[in-house]
Amino acid sequence: MIRYIASRLLSLTLSLIAASIVIFAVIEVIPGDPAAFMLGVNARPDTLLALRDQMGLNDPLPLRYFAWVTGMLTGDFGISWTYKTPVAELVNDRIWVSLPLAIYALFLSTIIAFPAGIIAASRRGGMGDVSIMGATQLGVAIPNFWFAMILVLIFAIKLRWFSAGGFPGWDTPLLAIKSLTLPAIALALPQAAILARVMRSSLLDNLGEDYIRTARAKGLTRRQALWRHAVRNALIPVLTIIGLQFSFLLAGGIIIEQIFFLPGLGRLIFQSISARDLIVVESVVMLLVFVVIVVNFAVDLAYAVVDPRLRSRT
């Protein structure tokens, strides 16, 4: 087990290093000088040079890369060129919108997908299964930004139950949760559809296993065998998908945050890209990639704990 963890840790570190090099390289090829962008077209050459110096843009590339990486390791993400505040502070402000939104959406998709997947699998081929599978096909096909528009049209404009956008802050928790509700539903729909399909197929795989026959032979009813044995085992692949979905939701809210004017990470990235505030883009993208890689690592470890066969394979 220790060898397995060590090998996964090595692969985790290498992935993070590779990802940081790729992100840095991509940002470096971006045409346009951020200093010139900040000063506008009428900037004097010496002012431009001075600003480039101050921003560290005149240093050689490897030096800038190491400064960036070591900064991040110590929690220093640099200072935003447009906001003039530390990137870490910007991220810290925005994460309290994006993180709750991602958790909210994940919660909604799970409470929809679990029952749907279980009902579909336990009534395979029946009306319930067919209608749930049809609904998931539709759920996967609906673009979430269009769904968001429809939600706004119905619940904000026609019924006036929710506001069409904006975020009041966490000083008023109930209002904050209310303002995240429509965005969370819009984000949750396609995720719920995917999750329900995974839940169904994983459960069907398990229902065909020998241990279920044993459980039935032992005298358990179909329902008991399903709940006590099959559902529990079927959860393993479902948890993997949930892990992956979480990191997707953290970044995937980018368009939804735009639609609902939510001051989250996605909106921060979008605005920073438009303003050529590359230090923010660089750091936030790295942060998101970091989350994905670490979540994958955690899932791998969780798998190894649950399934000893995986450990011996390395």
Added chain:
Amino acid sequence: MSRSIAIGATLTLVFLGLAALSFIYTPYDIQSFDIPNKLHRPDATNWLGTDHFGRDILSMIMLGARTSIAVAVLAVGIGICIGVPLGLLAAARRGSLLDELIMRGNDLVFAFPSLVIAILITAIFGPSAINAIIAIGIFNIPVFARLSRGAALPIWERDFILAARVAGKSSLRISIEHILPNITNLMIVQGTIQFSLGILAEAALSYIGLGAQPPTASWGRMLADAQTLTSIAPHTALIPGMAIVLMVLGLNLLGDGLRDWLDPRIRIART
């Protein structure tokens, strides 16, 4: 042939047909604005109504289908043309450092938030259909590389491959002449699924203004234009959205149906 193939193929063919037809005929010219006729609901003259410039929505849907399909097909093409050779190479050199590098490279691409990177690419190189194709295509590469490697590995263990080796064929020839034909079905199925994801991604990019630029019609762009009009003219938002949903639904049903139909194990289980 299953019901999902029939429904999926019909929906897909309808949109392919509309896109093809748009090259020679659209009910109206969308380049000319007809402001007095703006925001008409669907009626006998404009079957799907008109938008805020008085342009015929049916004509725009037809031209938008062309954009969506072109972007998605080319993005899948990038994925297949680069991903499949990489996957075959990794399978032919399985266990080697090269294999490890290719697979870890795939994992790395998967770790990047695709939409964020697509936005970054189109923002850097300027919004256009070409850049949207590249941005979407990059994320198709690891999908096909991983899938083709996974499918090729068990084939390498088969007896007919051993026979080909004994006959003196090189790994490259075996990969092209024997492995590739055996994984084509799988690639077609995955291609259909990636095609539908490409349609969604193109719509998302053009919705935020980073896809095909006006005057080229695109479904995402139509939705962006309709956003502020939803309360007075809901059809301007509903119709392009329905077009996306139906096209994606059609491709997904087709992909699912084909997978079941091409997989002998599932076919036998059914009969």
